[in-house]
Amino acid sequence: MTREAFFVIEGGRRLRGEVRPGGNKNAALPLIAAALLAEEPVVLRNVPRIRDVRTMVQLLSELGASIEELDPHTLRIDTRDVRPRPLNPELCRDIRASILLAGPLLARFGYVEMPPPGGDVIGRRRLDTHFLAFEALGARYEVNRIFRLRAPDRLQGQDILLDEASVTATENAVMAAALARGTTVLRNAASEPHVQALCHFLNRLGARIEGIGSNTLVIHGVDRLGGGEWEIESDHIEVGSFIGLAALIGDGVWIRRAVPQHLRMVQLVYRRLGVHFEVHGEDIYVPPEQPLRVIPDIGGHIPKIEDAPWPGFPADLMSIAIVMATQAAGPVLFHEKMFESRLYFVDKLIAMGARIVLCDPHRCLVHGPSPLHGERLESPDIRAGMALVIAALCAEGTSVIRNIVQIDRGYECLDEKLRALGAAIERVER
Numbered sequence: 001m002t003r004e005a006f007f008v009i010e011g012g013r014r015l016r017g018e019v020r021p022g023g024n025k026n027a028a029l030p031l032i033a034a035a036l037l038a039e040e041p042v043v044l045r046n047v048p049r050i051r052d053v054r055t056m057v058q059l060l061s062e063l064g065a066s067i068e069e070l071d072p073h074t075l076r077i078d079t080r081d082v083r084p085r086p087l088n089p090e091l092c093r094d095i096r097a098s099i100l101l102a103g104p105l106l107a108r109f110g111y112v113e114m115p116p117p118g119g120d121v122i123g124r125r126r127l128d129t130h131f132l133a134f135e136a137l138g139a140r141y142e143v144n145r146i147f148r149l150r151a152p153d154r155l156q157g158q159d160i161l162l163d164e165a166s167v168t169a170t171e172n173a174v175m176a177a178a179l180a181r182g183t184t185v186l187r188n189a190a191s192e193p194h195v196q197a198l199c200h201f202l203n204r205l206g207a208r209i210e211g212i213g214s215n216t217l218v219i220h221g222v223d224r225l226g227g228g229e230w231e232i233e234s235d236h237i238e239v240g241s242f243i244g245l246a247a248l249i250g251d252g253v254w255i256r257r258a259v260p261q262h263l264r265m266v267q268l269v270y271r272r273l274g275v276h277f278e279v280h281g282e283d284i285y286v287p288p289e290q291p292l293r294v295i296p297d298i299g300g301h302i303p304k305i306e307d308a309p310w311p312g313f314p315a316d317l318m319s320i321a322i323v324m325a326t327q328a329a330g331p332v333l334f335h336e337k338m339f340e341s342r343l344y345f346v347d348k349l350i351a352m353g354a355r356i357v358l359c360d361p362h363r364c365l366v367h368g369p370s371p372l373h374g375e376r377l378e379s380p381d382i383r384a385g386m387a388l389v390i391a392a393l394c395a396e397g398t399s400v401i402r403n404i405v406q407i408d409r410g411y412e413c414l415d416e417k418l419r420a421l422g423a424a425i426e427r428v429e430r
């Protein structure tokens with residue numbers, strides 16, 4: 001019988017001290033996939049020990065890669081013995097990032113057959129942009145219950161306009177184009193920190209990618225990629241989550257190695273909720289006693305918080321910002337433009353006492369502050385799960401959060417980190 005894990009949280013404790021975020025999940029996953037392109041071993045440091053990474057590692061191992069854990073956060077990946085084999089459908093369904101195996105496998109073997117990916121249930125997650133890019137590079141594809149991609153002749157560089165700035169589609173296109181014949185120009189490319197990390201890592205292995213950080217990438221195909229090492233940066237979404245938590249119930253919290261360069265938009269948007277944090281070199285300090293108050297737009301208008309591709313406000317911080325808004329005085333409109341079902345979790349916040357109107361699947365109006373009380377909750381996805389943990393830590397009384405397997409997908413040792421800050425949170429397994 002499989003055991004179920006849940007969090008039991010006693011709200012109302014003030015948090016104080018310091019916390020160190022894990023490596024960026026959405027960087028680790030494409031970097032592990034990119035190891036398939038390298039003809040020599042690669043070493044990845046600061047790899048987060050989270051479920052999604054374990055699944056990705058298992059997928060590569062089943063393909064024949066040899067993966068050694070040099071220390072708890074360092075992987076040495078050698079893919080020289082990888083051969084084209086059917087991919088495990090259950091593992092593919094577990095994570096969205098399994099689709100990231102398509103680009104490197106296509107570039108390396110000219111053929112991929114794979115089951116569809118899974119990932120967070122936050123709305124329909126289209127893959128059309130991935131196939132648009134592969135087709136432009138010369139691949140043919142069939143999409144039935146499984147995806148089949150064929151490019152018997154080497155992929156050929158092209159000038160490609162992506163129909164949306166999809167993160168994983170950009171990563172797949174870059175990996176496929178890195179070994180293509182000739183030059184690819186990838187327009188309307190995503191430029192999130194993890195996309196940039198992938199491009200820099202590939203360059204370290206010998207790829208020739210220009211325009212990193214912009215929305216036009218120029219990829220000069222090379223004949224081979226060698227080995228190399230890379231240190232994954234801290235997860236800016238985890239940092240944004242801790243800032244939110246510390247602003248609500250912190251008595252002074254330091255976040256170490258917090259990649260402040262990736263938090264400029266977060267800082268602007270959190271300011272609308274009256275939340276401030278200080279940057280001290282690579283660290284961030286969230287001061288206590290923040291007067292959480294929604295700052296109206298010029299003219300006294302109700303402000304709006306919406307997500308957008310980088311350098312816009314990250315979609316993965318919307319749920320966190322919504323919980324923050326429940327404790328800030330005044331009204332604020334949230335417009336979730338990227339995912340169709342991410343906002344449904346606000347029903348759980350309403351059950352805890354939050355004053356929120358879900359206007360439609362994409363918009364909700366939050367009017368705080370409202371005291372929250374403990375509830376029995378279920379975590380629908382990683383970020384809503386983290387948002388519910390924050391709400392439970394703010395609430396009066398005890399909350400039970402089930403389905404924390406979702407939270408474990410993206411946050412490493414969350415309960416241990418929170419306990420070290422003074423939170424009353426226990427992981428219970430039954």
Ligand SMILES: CC(=O)N[C@H]1[C@@H](OP(=O)(O)OP(=O)(O)OC[C@H]2O[C@@H](n3ccc(=O)[nH]c3=O)[C@H](O)[C@@H]2O)O[C@H](CO)[C@@H](O)[C@@H]1O
Nearest residue numbers: 026096097125164165166167168169309315316337338339
């Ligand atoms: C493994 C991984 O890296 N997952 C991340 C990746 O998912 P993923 O790569 O799947 O997300 P995409 O960037 O493809 O798209 C996310 C959503 O935004 C919409 N969209 C996208 C681009 C655009 O210009 N306009 C637009 O509306 C898409 O239709 C989709 O509904 O990026 C998402 C957006 O940052 C994050 O939430 C996920 O955590």
Ligand SMILES: C=C(OP(=O)(O)O)C(=O)O
Nearest residue numbers: 096097119120316382383
């Ligand atoms: C949506 C997320 O992840 P994935 O794309 O892996 O489902 C996330 O990290 O919030």
